[in-house]
Amino acid sequence: xxxxxxxxxxxxxxxxxxxxxxxxxxxxxFKCRAGAKRHLLSEDVVKLQDFQQRKLAVAHQVSGSKCxxxxxxxxxxxxxxxxxxxxxxxxxxxxxxxEDMVTARDAxxxxxxxxxxxxxGEFKFGPLFMRLCYELGLxxxxxxxxTDQTLKGFFSDCTSFNIAIDMLFTKEYYEGAxxxxxxxxxxxxxxxxxxxxxxxxxxxxxxTPKSYRICLALMExxxxxxxxxPRHAYCCAVALALKQNDTEQAHLIYSQxxxxxxxxxxxxxxLMLVKAGSMKDAVGxxxxxxxxxxxxxxxxxxxxxEVVDAxxxxxxxxxxxxxVEQVLRRLQEAGQVTSQSVDELxxxxxxxxxxxxxxxxxxxxxxxxxxxMRPLRSNLLSD
Numbered sequence: 001x002x003x004x005x006x007x008x009x010x011x012x013x014x015x016x017x018x019x020x021x022x023x024x025x026x027x028x029x030f031k032c033r034a035g036a037k038r039h040l041l042s043e044d045v046v047k048l049q050d051f052q053q054r055k056l057a058v059a060h061q062v063s064g065s066k067c068x069x070x071x072x073x074x075x076x077x078x079x080x081x082x083x084x085x086x087x088x089x090x091x092x093x094x095x096x097x098x099e100d101m102v103t104a105r106d107a108x109x110x111x112x113x114x115x116x117x118x119x120x121g122e123f124k125f126g127p128l129f130m131r132l133c134y135e136l137g138l139x140x141x142x143x144x145x146x147t148d149q150t151l152k153g154f155f156s157d158c159t160s161f162n163i164a165i166d167m168l169f170t171k172e173y174y175e176g177a178x179x180x181x182x183x184x185x186x187x188x189x190x191x192x193x194x195x196x197x198x199x200x201x202x203x204x205x206x207x208t209p210k211s212y213r214i215c216l217a218l219m220e221x222x223x224x225x226x227x228x229x230p231r232h233a234y235c236c237a238v239a240l241a242l243k244q245n246d247t248e249q250a251h252l253i254y255s256q257x258x259x260x261x262x263x264x265x266x267x268x269x270x271l272m273l274v275k276a277g278s279m280k281d282a283v284g285x286x287x288x289x290x291x292x293x294x295x296x297x298x299x300x301x302x303x304x305x306e307v308v309d310a311x312x313x314x315x316x317x318x319x320x321x322x323x324v325e326q327v328l329r330r331l332q333e334a335g336q337v338t339s340q341s342v343d344e345l346x347x348x349x350x351x352x353x354x355x356x357x358x359x360x361x362x363x364x365x366x367x368x369x370x371x372x373m374r375p376l377r378s379n380l381l382s383d
Contacts, residue, residue: 040198041166051131058093066094070103083111085123092128101138105145112154126160134167142167143176147183158192165198177202193230196222200236201347212244231257236346238268247276263338264345267304274310279320282311286327289336302338303331304345
């Protein structure tokens, strides 16, 4: 059931709030920060390593100098000649520097101008361009290209926007990330589960009344449309509601989570109970985790140290102080307290989902490639 937390004009509010964010990004917002780690989206989604491997393979197969190829593309641009699909594919796989990306961006503008009415299922260049921006640290180019109205329709897939939002989130450019969310919505690109995760996490990090309203409105709209909102996204919304001191709303959002059997969900549950003053229920959750008899191969449920500290502080000098200390001591002894904060549990890189190796399919693809005599470069650029 959709959350009934906003008025009937919530969609208008959402559109207004997101529109205000577009165009607010300053040039100095995009100074690259060294040592940033990816958050939220796994390699399965971003596919940056896979793209880099393809780039290396293509570079080894291209005959002649890369500079000569870029010179040829620049000449075509100067003469206003048509940029072909395979030419643009190869160009994107050969980009190594900011200067290369400028040429690639110009080629994209030219290509899009001539191919705005492409057939359904046409090759999507957007994710390739965003992965290049991710690899080269070109957050400003990513945002300005995504939001350029002359390229409207070129980034018609949610993957391009998701990669850009994750890239900005990684660098802690949360205002820019939310601007991209607004642009995605204004262009009518449907949200998928990854979009909800990065969008809600961005709202959580901003932690402002405006970002809270946007989060709730996006949630209500997604539920109304029957979209899949993942558990991680709901957890971000719960944490944001708690930061905004809206405990009642946090409980309501938490009730939408189908499976709460995780240390993040249970830590949020205890934190909600602590903030609501429900000490009996909070202690009950911890006791249930202590008494749970599971297989020795199943990891025991853990709770964030931040939650433990909050419970201890709330029970201090009160009737629950002694019992809380006893439970917490047992949890510590059982190794069921993790040093990670709720924020660290929320903003982490998911592990890569391993897929079984299908040897028959691999062999079939190899045979088909030999049978059709397709060159290796064609295979490398096919995805």
